Amino acid sequence: MTDIFLLSEAQMARISPFFPLSHGVPRVDDRRVISGIIFVIRNGLRWRDVPASYGPHKTIYNRFIRWSEMGVFGRILVELAKGGGETDEIMIDATHLKAHRTAASLLEKRLLPRFIGRTKGGLNSKLHAVCDSQGRPRALFLTAGQVSDYTGAAALLSSLPPAKALLTDKGYDADWFRAALADRQIEACIPSKSNRKVQIPHNKRLYKKRHKIENMFGKLKDWRRIHTRYDRCAYTFASAIAIAAIVIFWM
Template sequence: MSDLLMLTPEQMRRIEPYFPLSHGIPRVDDRRVLSGILFVIRNGLRWRDAPAGYGPHKTIYNRFIRWSRLGVFNRILAELVARGGGTDKLMIDATHLKAHRTAASLLKKGLLPRCIGRSRGGLTTKLQVVCDDKGRPLLLHLSEGQANDHKTAAAVVEQLPPARFLLADRAYSSAAFRAALAERGMTPCIPPHAKHRIQHSYDAVLYRERHRIENTFARLKDWRRIHTRYDRCAHAFLSAIALAATFIFWINES
């Protein structure tokens, strides 16, 4: 067991209040099962290859899928973010995640969205993240790989927490996005496109802090099942990202 990733009692105390209630037969050890889920996501394993120290692999897989459909992992992240305090600077950016061929086997006519498109010479999913000034993810949003950045940003702009500034690269430099930020009382720190007729000014010194969200993407992509998408349903893939973000940035204080 020494080589296995295992959540500490303190980490469990921070997330246990947001677990669904157990009905009937008590659940298998939450700490062991959730640690097994994290181990599989971090190392990019098939569920059947989870080490025996975490118990039966079917138990680990079933818990992940059931709680993904219930939105448990997304709720844990949202609750920890709400308790994390405010910030005066937000950062937004997007990155492409390669979708394995097994992730594209779900029929497009299915009831649940896939969020898989064609870009970068293959099948990809675009992950859009809003971070605080420490690079901790606050909001996660999935879309097809070919989706435009500032158009997908419109899907999260209403959910942005209060802040004074929002940092983004020039892919988000659109009149509509700037107007939406102004309505929320935020000052955009976004470089303009060279071809834009109106060259908006921005704080170049403040803009240098945007490297923190790039570091966030790098740390998330260190987890193999996030760097490459194997989950067919978008809700399962987003749950894996939310659980990894919770562990890396919100409950892992080391």
């Protein structure tokens, strides 16, 4: 954790075109500030504990909050994913992210949902994701932990990139979802639920590739502030997830 992280010039060149324009007083060095944000999220630090080499912690925190409100980090992920090229297979799945008690201490307001729910595992949020054949996230969607996988699948349908097949587990075995994939000319590689009257066969050999999306979730959870949610506001937590996805898979 003491190793200071600094984005390379090549990495900055990939993401800097999507930064907001600076108005008036020039911004503090983008490379140093963004590197400080990444350092905090990866290591699970409090913002006040960021190493002094990154500059004042308030500057780093304010930049993260301001750009999160503007949706900057989410847009960077979307734009980089668009350049990911064609993919033969896509995968969809969801995972739970435990919410720390500090994240759940904010009273919920109608205009600013927290996306924290209660399940058998306690308070958590659920991350729904679509990844390509290389295990890189193409689309992410955050909900409360008790929300059905079908809700995430419906929300991500419009974000599915063109592909030959979609791989997912039996939790997504629904006629409406299979029909939606057929309309997009995507083969549904989905095992049938045990209670389905007529079992629908799937390509078992192709299905073995589904571990890639599980590996993607594992890599995201290696980042301490992703594995455990400390952010009270959903938009800041979603930005933290987007930053982790950008650094791990797209830079």
